[in-house]
Amino acid sequence: MNAFSWTDARTVDEALAALDGTTAVKAGGIDLLDLMKEGLATPSRLVNIRNIKGLDKIATTDAGALRIGPLVTLDRLSSDDEVRKRALVLAEAAGHAATPQIRNMATLGGNLLQRPRCWYFRSEQFNCLKKGGDHCFAQEGENQYHAIFGNQPCAIVHPSATATALVALHAKLEITGRSGAREVAIEDFFSTPEQDVTRENTLGTAELITAIVVPAPASGAVSAYTKLGEKESFDWPIGEVAVVLEMNGSVCRSASIVLGAVAPIPWRARGAEAALNGKTLDNATIADAARAAVAGATPLAHNGYKVAIAEALVRRTIQAAGASV
């Protein structure tokens, strides 16, 4: 790890003033420390935002939306009553991430911004596309945990479980820069390798996520979240699904279905959503939707099994959401 200096920001403005291309923002510090220890991040200065007041709040707006500060820990997110009531998939996603120790430290903002876990990216020995190299080692290498959708030219899967849930919830991010705040739909925040292979999102150098806003649940909304890992303790998912359905009796008015751990971004399964919209939620419809969710998958040599898993998880997660009507 390189030597670095330290700024303890007390306000958002102080933090923004300190940020430039050579600095790194530190919230929980979980992913940042990993990156620095492997020499993948070599910031000259860490800007600690952990002590900025007000960024660790969970509030409910008059319109019934949740406004969540980026410093809220995954542990708190998983157990907060309001979050569980209004955005259960988010609480579930946060509660199934990582380990209890990490959830105590890791923040929602950091979880959204963490870098991918691809083992080629994570080892300084592989100068891959994402690090400015000219080669994606996963394409012809050990790609059993890699993307089955949108996996060119880089086959990472997006690592954030909370992102999967927040896309399904149609959340928005409040992003603050030196010239003020802007709001962006979370779906538009994440970027594909084709857009910029070295990045996973569109956050600017001197910008912070200052709030995560989850709109009020629609009437008749039901939801479910599933994470499947090879192990249950301390493992990354090989498949992850968040489902939010707006039900009218047994008819699905509108479905939001997002897959995690299958693509470089949270992967919205629009085909599956279309297969449910306006339909009565029966087993045949659900099976059709699950098949539609994986149509068009482009697995690599060692990750074809993830297609079958994704299909099964979409089916089961829709069933679980439907069962909660």
Place this chain on the structure above:
Amino acid sequence: MASKQESKTSPSTTRAQKFPVGIAGVEITQTEIEVPASEPPALGVNSTLNVIGKPTPRLDGRLKVTGAARYSADVRLPGMLFARTVSSPLPHARIRSIDTTAAEKYPGVRAVHVLERILGSAVVRDTSKEMPSKYPIVRYAGQPIAAVAATSQTAANEAARLVKIDFEPLPFVVDEDRAREPGAPLVFPAPADQEGTAGGGGGPQGIAQNGNVRGPSKGGMFGPPRGDITKGFAEAEVTVEGEFRTQVQTHSALETHGIVADWKADGLTVYASTQGTASVRDEIAEVFGLPKSRVRVITEFMGGGFGAKFGAGNEGVLATHLSKKAGAPVRLLLDRKEEHLSTGNRPSSHQTVRIGARKDGTITAIHLVNYGTAGVGTGAGAGGPAQNMYTCANVLTEEADVFINAGPAAAFRAPGHPQGCFALEQMIDELAERLGIDPLVLRDRNDANPARRVERQRGADVIGWSRRRPAGSDSGPVKRGIGVAQSVWYRFTDMDSSVEVRVTRDGSVELLSGVQDIGGGIRTALAQVVAEELGLKASDINVRIGDTMYPNGPASGGSVTTNSITPPARNAAYAIRQRLFALAAAELGVAPDALSAADGRVFVASDSSKGLTFKQVARKLKTEQIAELATRTPNYGKPERGFDNYGGVQFAEVSVDTETGIVTVERIVAAHDCGRPINPLAAASQINGGVLQGISYALYENRLMDRNTGLMVNPNFEQYKIAGSRETPQIDVVLIDEYRARSSTDAGGIGEPATVPTSGAIANAFYNATGVRMREIPMTPARVLAALADARGRTGGAR
């Protein structure tokens, strides 16, 4: 009875002694054996004893859970320097030059050392055929090359990056199938051999080598092939055959390899994370040309070894050189990546097993062909179970090592046996199904071991074997099943095992031995044995171990520790007891052999009211301290190795999600024998650990090599997956007390057999659940779904 002095000077004097023999709860008989007269009287069975055989919490448990126990990683000495190794980033290369100038100039750096030779790897047999090179040829990525010592770890880490190495890259191969092909890059230019360690490992020497394939060799550690398999298969009415693969597993001890070396003019002291204080001393003394008496090795506590921590290792040699050069203590602790890459692993296997049997279930022939890779090491054999589990008259094992450019294997908790059992025990299961015989009955017919027979019965009762249904009985997506597999292991004894017991006039008791606690809890077992003899509590005994200043202890490998070191502990305590009884007898006016000791008192056996406290007796000592030294005596007429076998029978209950490929182990029943259990609580703990490591091996752990670059892609604890708390099933331990009259404690070993059968039991339960055989571990969702799809294809989608 002869006095102590007479018996010591007349070792040929023997006496006939009756010992209990048999299995508690089944049948115990008495057998008469001639033993040296200096041996203590025979111990009764555990139910008649006060301390031995009673579940006893670890004496050092509190130190461990509060963090007060000092591991090698915790050692901090005044003026100590911190070191970092420089390792090869390439899998195969010749080093043209090394420039350490920049590293040496880095602020805080006190010494830099470049390795002259590499320990732990095979070497070219005829040295004239090795590639010409000033430095050792790099044969795997992560091979240590040099190390830097500095005043801080940060400075050492930074300076290590400044060591400039000019590599000439060479063609490499990290895939064992590719390595076997003609024209594959050669790992060694000529035939190579590797020496074993105190814990096993290494293969037979001088084997023929063709390309990267060394062998095959036939037969095993206890002798050549048995009988004639051609004849055996001709006699068979049913033959089954299967092909199986197992992965490379890394040891992944929580405490990495590490050492603090303190070189001084009058001698070297090293604090090592080792399972053999004496074997580390011996290796360092040899490498540095020091008298053994000038090398002191200390291992107060160690965080796991599993077979990979017997020697000084390259890191120990580097740390010692650095300490010598810098004139200061040097701490060199490997990081997790180095640990995965360069400190050992369990070899892979690619086995073809063929078994022939008569219709009545009598096995007539077993044939195993195995190709495994131990990386740049040797010893990938997996034939032990095929050779030694069943009484088959015709057994042939043909096994070859396949060299690849990956870190060398090392002995790993029952070398070869988990691999071998995974294949053999599935074939036994298949044979049982083909013959229409219950798998337990089939084993009863072919397994002569009396303890395993009892374990099959008791284990079957606990798991509820009668609930077991025909394979593939469940109709839903999640299928459940029960399976069984068993292990074989052997009684090895390290005769070079000594203990000193001291009593001081205040009545305190000390035990000294160089033996180290690999984690099995030997401190407590030793205290129990001495306490039993002296009529005290285990916590009354001050056990000092893990230091070569004390009498020589055994290395903890081969499940030898309790078997080797508890008899001399008892014998030394017995000699002390005789001396104390002589004093007490004089005071009480009775003959010494009329006395007994229990509950902190020495008393007349026929009238327990007549006696003295232990402290009162000690106060009568003529000197401040008395001491007795005892060394392991032979196994009462049996050799040191290769006669008894231990084992266990494990039952697994699993569920298989056929849509996601997830296998969940719901329950393991582990029935095991280890001779006389000294501390059943610690034995159960060993069995729990063995089961967990076995589950982890069956379902998760896998060293993954990138064939395009020759690098391991998962050298960490994130992607090298190890079972955790949520993967831990209900484990029911069934411990058998078995008496065989082999020593004054009659203790055996348990560390290794406990992990051997788990993967086979899980695989057989998987078959019982699904009707499909898993022929490769780890059983990842990818493999499970592929195997299920393959079976659907073969049965026209009926399943």
